[in-house]
Amino acid sequence: MKSFLRLLASVATTLLGLLLVTFVISRFLPADPVLAVVGDHASESTIAAARVRLGLDQPIIVQFWLYLKNVLQGDLGESIRTGLPISQELMRVFPATLELATVGTLIGVILGIPLGVWAAVRKDTYIDHLVRFFGLIGYSVPIFWLGLMGLLVFYAKLDWLPGPGRLDFGYEEIVTPVTGLMTVDTLIMGDMDLFKNALGHLILPASLLGYFSLAYISRMTRSLMLGQLRQEYILTARVKGVPERRVIWKHAMGNILVPLLTVIALSYGNLLEGSVLTETVFAWRGLGLYITDSIFGQDMPAVLGGTIVVGAIFIIINMLTDVAYRVLDPRAR
Amino acid sequence: MDKSPILDVEKLNIRFNTPVGEVHAVRDVSFTMGREKLAIVGESGSGKSQTGRAILGLTPGKVTADKLAFRGQSLLGLNAQQWREIRGKRIAMVMQDPKYSLNPVMTIGDQLLEAARGIKEGAEARQHALGMLASVRIRDPERVYRAWPHELSGGMGQRAMIAMMLMAEPELLIADEPTSALDVTVRLQVLAILDDLVKTRHMGLIFISHDLNLVRTFCDRVLVMYAGQVLERLNAGELEQAKHPYTRGLLACPPEIDHRRQRLPVLQRDPSWMEPVQ
Amino acid sequence: MTDWAIAATPPRWRKWLLAETPQSRLQARLSRAYLSWVAFARNPLGMLGLVIVAILVFLALFAPWVAPHNPLAGDLGNRLMPPGGTHWLGTDSQGRDIWSRIVFGSRTTLLIIFMVAITAAPMGIIIGASAGYVGGKTEAVLMRLTDAFLAFPKLVLALAFAAALGPGIENAVLAIALTSWPPYARIARAETLTVRSTDYVAAARLSGASDVRILFGHIMPMCMPSLIVRVSLDMAGIILIAAGLGFLGLGVAPPQPEWGAMVSEGRNQILEQWWVCTYPGIAISIVSLGFNLIGDGLRDVLDPREG
Numbered sequence: 018m019k020s021f022l023r024l025l026a027s028v029a030t031t032l033l034g035l036l037l038v039t040f041v042i043s044r045f046l047p048a049d050p051v052l053a054v055v056g057d058h059a060s061e062s063t064i065a066a067a068r069v070r071l072g073l074d075q076p077i078i079v080q081f082w083l084y085l086k087n088v089l090q091g092d093l094g095e096s097i098r099t100g101l102p103i104s105q106e107l108m109r110v111f112p113a114t115l116e117l118a119t120v121g122t123l124i125g126v127i128l129g130i131p132l133g134v135w136a137a138v139r140k141d142t143y144i145d146h147l148v149r150f151f152g153l154i155g156y157s158v159p160i161f162w163l164g165l166m167g168l169l170v171f172y173a174k175l176d177w178l179p180g181p182g183r184l185d186f187g188y189e190e191i192v193t194p195v196t197g198l199m200t201v202d203t204l205i206m207g208d209m210d211l212f213k214n215a216l217g218h219l220i221l222p223a224s225l226l227g228y229f230s231l232a233y234i235s236r237m238t239r240s241l242m243l244g245q246l247r248q249e250y251i252l253t254a255r256v257k258g259v260p261e262r263r264v265i266w267k268h269a270m271g272n273i274l275v276p277l278l279t280v281i282a283l284s285y286g287n288l289l290e291g292s293v294l295t296e297t298v299f300a301w302r303g304l305g306l307y308i309t310d311s312i313f314g315q316d317m318p319a320v321l322g323g324t325i326v327v328g329a330i331f332i333i334i335n336m337l338t339d340v341a342y343r344v345l346d347p348r349a350r
Numbered sequence: 351m352d353k354s355p356i357l358d359v360e361k362l363n364i365r366f367n368t369p370v371g372e373v374h375a376v377r378d379v380s381f382t383m384g385r386e387k388l389a390i391v392g393e394s395g396s397g398k399s400q401t402g403r404a405i406l407g408l409t410p411g412k413v414t415a416d417k418l419a420f421r422g423q424s425l426l427g428l429n430a431q432q433w434r435e436i437r438g439k440r441i442a443m444v445m446q447d448p449k450y451s452l453n454p455v456m457t458i459g460d461q462l463l464e465a466a467r468g469i470k471e472g473a474e475a476r477q478h479a480l481g482m483l484a485s486v487r488i489r490d491p492e493r494v495y496r497a498w499p500h501e502l503s504g505g506m507g508q509r510a511m512i513a514m515m516l517m518a519e520p521e522l523l524i525a526d527e528p529t530s531a532l533d534v535t536v537r538l539q540v541l542a543i544l545d546d547l548v549k550t551r552h553m554g555l556i557f558i559s560h561d562l563n564l565v566r567t568f569c570d571r572v573l574v575m576y577a578g579q580v581l582e583r584l585n586a587g588e589l590e591q592a593k594h595p596y597t598r599g600l601l602a603c604p605p606e607i608d609h610r611r612q613r614l615p616v617l618q619r620d621p622s623w624m625e626p627v628q
Numbered sequence: 629m630t631d632w633a634i635a636a637t638p639p640r641w642r643k644w645l646l647a648e649t650p651q652s653r654l655q656a657r658l659s660r661a662y663l664s665w666v667a668f669a670r671n672p673l674g675m676l677g678l679v680i681v682a683i684l685v686f687l688a689l690f691a692p693w694v695a696p697h698n699p700l701a702g703d704l705g706n707r708l709m710p711p712g713g714t715h716w717l718g719t720d721s722q723g724r725d726i727w728s729r730i731v732f733g734s735r736t737t738l739l740i741i742f743m744v745a746i747t748a749a750p751m752g753i754i755i756g757a758s759a760g761y762v763g764g765k766t767e768a769v770l771m772r773l774t775d776a777f778l779a780f781p782k783l784v785l786a787l788a789f790a791a792a793l794g795p796g797i798e799n800a801v802l803a804i805a806l807t808s809w810p811p812y813a814r815i816a817r818a819e820t821l822t823v824r825s826t827d828y829v830a831a832a833r834l835s836g837a838s839d840v841r842i843l844f845g846h847i848m849p850m851c852m853p854s855l856i857v858r859v860s861l862d863m864a865g866i867i868l869i870a871a872g873l874g875f876l877g878l879g880v881a882p883p884q885p886e887w888g889a890m891v892s893e894g895r896n897q898i899l900e901q902w903w904v905c906t907y908p909g910i911a912i913s914i915v916s917l918g919f920n921l922i923g924d925g926l927r928d929v930l931d932p933r934e935g
Contacts, residue, residue: 173898336779
């Protein structure tokens with residue numbers, strides 16, 4: 018229990034740090050923090066009202082306290098471009114990113130773990146080198162460029178897959194948003210054509226993220242596997258006459274499940290980050306595209322709002338992976 | 351007791367490819383053994399462990415031999431299926447430290463059951479496992495059956511390990527430094543258990559150790575290995591008449607409680623011991 | 629079979645570096661570095677990475693002589709020409725030669741990663757070494773700060789910083805550096821903890837050196853080797869983040885060539901004139917791969933257990 022509380026405290030202080038950083042960015046970096054909030058074309062009265070609301074005449078500590086209070090109550094301010102509350106807009110676009118990141122991670126897990134195991138078992142053979150190189154490319158290639166190449170090859174040249182967007186142009190308005198996940202919502206609507214369309218649009222960006230996830234997961238799986246295959250209990254299992262497949266998938270795998278789980282969680286967090294550039298390339302109306310559109314539109318409050326959400330999720334995932342060890346490892350009980 | 355040979359080893363060689371060249375870890379080792387307790391004694395690097403592993407086909411090195419046979423069946427060039435028939439079921443091995451040699455995320459019970467896969471199933475297997483735990487003098491077999499390896503002390507873990515390796519009732523047990531990781535008091539208990547089990551089950555036991563004095567009272571015969579070769583072979587009772595200077599050196603090393611010595615003798619290595627034995 | 633790296637060393641140096649008993653601390657250190665280099669040189673992939681980076685440096689240094697055309701001004705009559713002829717990789721929407729822009733873009737890339745390195749590393753060292761040296765509450769607070777920053781998403785935060793700071797290469801560098809320093813702080817602290825209780829630090833203190841002098845003169849230099857290794861391992865990631873910033877229009881102002889920005893420029897023409905965004909992306913990938921290969925090679929030399 019005590020360590021759980023300590024973990025909570027750790028997460029809380031890190032989140033506080035994140036908000037401190039975003040606060041500093043919003044107040045200190047732009048030339049005029051008020052204009053950064055209301056935009057260049059605001060009226061005198063709006064500017065004056067904003068100045069009071071931000072508490073710019075108050076000491077810094079008070080300003081930060083006001084900022085904290087607002088954020089914790091879910092008030093991330095208003096977007097300069099649309100005038101709508103940012104938290105509302107973020108909730109609207111977030112499921113799209115969730116859809117991408119989840120499918121991407123699934124791809125990474127389903128393909129990455131077996132590849133990593135295979136490479137470990139066949140260490141130093143050409144299979145091993147192939148898997149490692151395949152993964153290495155994933156660490157070297159810019160995700161936005163690979164996305165463009167994917168569109169070029171599979172959409173423009175081969176015409177196997179549909180282009181950018183979550184559905185063919187114009188159809189997004191038809192779908193009633195229930196969960197916000199296009200595949201699920203079209204299924205709920207019962208429109209099989211739209212569902213297939215949504216699935217088709219999902220393939221390329223999700224595979225892109227899936228590739229990056231696979232690169233990371235296969236590398237970590239290989240490394241973890243190699244660490245286990247050296248251990249003496251593996252020898253014991255072989256001495257007992259346990260078939261090699263079981264030695265790998267029950268004995269060794271059983272011992273890396275917990276670290277692997279944290280790898281998967283971390284990969285999920287990384288994909289949330291990776292979606293920023295992916296969504297931009299695929300015109301995928303999610304959190305990432307929202308952030309980049311806000312950057313182009315010089316809508317700092319929206320940029321920071323999105324940063325807070327992505328940052329918070331990322332931090333929570335990162336820190337929660339600590340808990341997984343403690344809860345799931347029988348030795349720690 | 352039937353003393354006819356169950357293991358026949360003739361000119362066993364094990365070679366390793368390392369970045370610094372080929373290492374000839376075991377050189378022309380030959381011996382036979384029956385249902386007796388044979389000790390292979392040597393220091394680290396003498397090749398004793400690799401010899402044991404080679405009998406189970408589990409050495410990463412390259413194995414060549416004129417003959418390597420168990421009960422008439424050759425152990426050279428077997429495929430995975432054939433090895434699965436032998437490992438655990440006819441030849442088994444107990445390793446040094448249960449902290450590492452037991453799977454940390456499987457219960458003792460599950461690991462025991464696994465050793466009997468294909469031989470016994472379900473409730474019968476469970477009963478058999480509990481019986482094995484009792485036969486290694488574990489007082490509460492039910493509790494140990496359900497326990498995780500890290501919950502057991504060194505001695506208990508090693509006894510569980512022995513029980514596990516005897517589940518499929520093998521005829522030959524290789525024990526690779528089975529007591530080296532244990533406290534001295536526990537050591538004698540485990541040795542007594544091994545002795546008892548080997549006798550009642552008419553098994554052969556290969557006891558690999560670095561401790562000559564430990565094995566002289568426990569085993570029937572002793573093989574002394576150095577730098578991959580067998581330097582001397584004796585009956586345990588005749589160790590005092592050992593001829594090879596290395597063996598004599600090993601015998602002289604430990605202090606004795608019944609007479610004084612000014613200085614403990616230090617083993618002087620003679621490079622000629624590395625030469626191929628005639 | 630002798631290592632080629634040993635064979636390639638002039639005999640006089642070879643003898644000195646491979647000496648069984650070094651005569652000075654300098655000789656011992658250089659000897660160790662030399663042996664690490666020899667071990668690294670055995671790895672063909674690591675050497676490939678080194679070659680790639682060497683080519684990058686070469687292109688950057690000799691850009692004006694290597695590039696066949698002017699990277700900044702183009703002939704509008706030659707817009708969007710496919711690869712071929714004098715334009716090896718084609719031209720972009722303003723008639724500029726893509727290959728020349730890639731060559732000059734190498735300067736931007738090198739400049740960015742160099743500036744990030746000399747900004748983020750000192751930031752990290754100062755925070756980490758101070759924390760490790762002073763200890764107590766200061767150390768706890770500084771390390772808490774470091775751990776917090778370590779948990780932040782690097783790309784998103786760099787985007788936020790860069791968006792707020794505005795365009796320009798210095799702002800991009802600052803944005804990236806502000807998210808890259810935490811690992812260096814960690815390393816610096818770890819090294820400091822080992823070094824601060826050594827005899828020569830005690831001797832320095834006894835001879836009257838102030839804490840600041842000890843920190844900067846003795847302790848921080850000891851952190852350098854691990855830090856240099858870590859920086860090289862991070863290079864690939866920094867390149868990708870910089871390219872990402874460039875892709876989103878944050879960073880170098882046009883018409884200066886920057887590979888990420890070039891990919892973005894070519895986006896609209898991707899269907900017909902695919903070469904405009906393809907080649908800059910290949911350049912980014914190759915350079916990033918080069919640094920990754922070096923990083924893997926270094927890791928194999930320093931911690932071979934990882935397999």
